[in-house]
Amino acid sequence: MKTVAVFYGGESVEHDVSVITGVMTMNAVDKARYEVLPVYAAKNGTFYTGDELFEIDGYKNLDFKKLKKAAFLPGDDTMYVIKGKTLRPLKKISVAINCTHGERGEDGCIAAICKLSHVPIASPGVSPSAISMEKHLSKTVLRGMGVKTLPSVKINTASGAASALKKAGLDFPLIVKPDRGGSSVGISLAKDERELSAAVSLALKFGESAEIEPYAEEFTEINCAAYKNADGVTVVSECEKPFKKGALLSFEDKYVDGERQFPAKIAPALGERVQKITRKVYDELGFEGIVRIDYMIIRGEVYLNEINAVPGSLAYYLFCKTQKSFSSLLTGVIEGAMRRAAPSDTYVKNISTGILDGLKGKGAKRLER
Numbered sequence: 001m002k003t004v005a006v007f008y009g010g011e012s013v014e015h016d017v018s019v020i021t022g023v024m025t026m027n028a029v030d031k032a033r034y035e036v037l038p039v040y041a042a043k044n045g046t047f048y049t050g051d052e053l054f055e056i057d058g059y060k061n062l063d064f065k066k067l068k069k070a071a072f073l074p075g076d077d078t079m080y081v082i083k084g085k086t087l088r089p090l091k092k093i094s095v096a097i098n099c100t101h102g103e104r105g106e107d108g109c110i111a112a113i114c115k116l117s118h119v120p121i122a123s124p125g126v127s128p129s130a131i132s133m134e135k136h137l138s139k140t141v142l143r144g145m146g147v148k149t150l151p152s153v154k155i156n157t158a159s160g161a162a163s164a165l166k167k168a169g170l171d172f173p174l175i176v177k178p179d180r181g182g183s184s185v186g187i188s189l190a191k192d193e194r195e196l197s198a199a200v201s202l203a204l205k206f207g208e209s210a211e212i213e214p215y216a217e218e219f220t221e222i223n224c225a226a227y228k229n230a231d232g233v234t235v236v237s238e239c240e241k242p243f244k245k246g247a248l249l250s251f252e253d254k255y256v257d258g259e260r261q262f263p264a265k266i267a268p269a270l271g272e273r274v275q276k277i278t279r280k281v282y283d284e285l286g287f288e289g290i291v292r293i294d295y296m297i298i299r300g301e302v303y304l305n306e307i308n309a310v311p312g313s314l315a316y317y318l319f320c321k322t323q324k325s326f327s328s329l330l331t332g333v334i335e336g337a338m339r340r341a342a343p344s345d346t347y348v349k350n351i352s353t354g355i356l357d358g359l360k361g362k363g364a365k366r367l368e369r
Helices: 015-028 109-116 126-133 135-144 158-168 193-203 251-255 268-284 312-318 326-346 362-368
Strands: 002-009 034-041 047-049 068-073 076-083 086-092 095-098 153-155 174-178 188-190 210-214 220-228 234-236 241-243 259-261 291-298 301-308
Touching: 002 015, 002 326, 015 034, 015 312, 015 326, 034 086, 068 086, 095 109, 095 326, 109 126, 126 135, 126 301, 135 301, 153 158, 158 193, 158 210, 174 193, 188 193, 193 210, 220 241, 220 268, 220 312, 220 326, 234 268, 268 291, 268 301, 291 312, 312 326
Parallel strands: 002 034, 002 095
Antiparallel strands: 034 047, 047 068, 068 076, 076 086, 153 210, 174 188, 174 210, 220 234, 220 291, 241 259, 291 301
């Protein structure tokens, strides 16, 4: 039986949301097909595994003494448990799913661990994950692809905000966000210089840089998701329309008491345009797994707001009209990821150069200088 490792938790402010996504995913994987291995990253970054991790209620007062510390080695698709000062092999991993939201997880770190360990991943790889995580970088890449995004500036200090905005031609009101973050944490609306200073200071508490963009008084937020099935076909969801209670879509709107309209009641042509952009971005950036892309509709124009490489609940709710179950969706994603990873084993990774053979005597001395 194949073993599916599910990574979740992590060191970011999105840890708790990630736990929900991870536990939901672990319990949805078809147990008749796969054995599921939890890989829970605690808030200090340590990996743990254990049967207790399948129950969501256990995370309120998690007893780490009942869990096993886990570790991975480059070039080895085995997960190890740490016993004192030794590593003991636990299980070979057939494929992984990344449910870790935020920094040191969604940003390509988990994908990198899997790649180094030769484990296929049914989630975005290193490059698309890294691009998606950093808002300013993703907008730069998207504009190069011909995808519309709002103008923005990236700053590292509050004192440099005013000059950067003037140079970019941006005026109030403005939205200020942590450049590397999600779940609407650390986002503020600034209507003047005083509020801007406070907003930038807040955003910089969550990372080394902030992203500033114009605030649209009237806009419609639309979300759309995509995944690649077992046959390598990109499947795009219908659009949803989340509702916000304030000026911005908040953390509470997303995860606590928010409401949404699905399918979104928008003009068919507009929905088709969003779906077309979603497919283009997913395919051209080389995504794997389930990805959600958030848009803003302003005066009939579609602007890509951000890419969620690891969406909450892995966005199953956007496919519930076309998929029999979350389990069947995951099976397609898992099988496809393993099939597409297999050819990489045949690629040329080593060539004989003879360079090292000549590093004797004089050659070695030259290296020492």
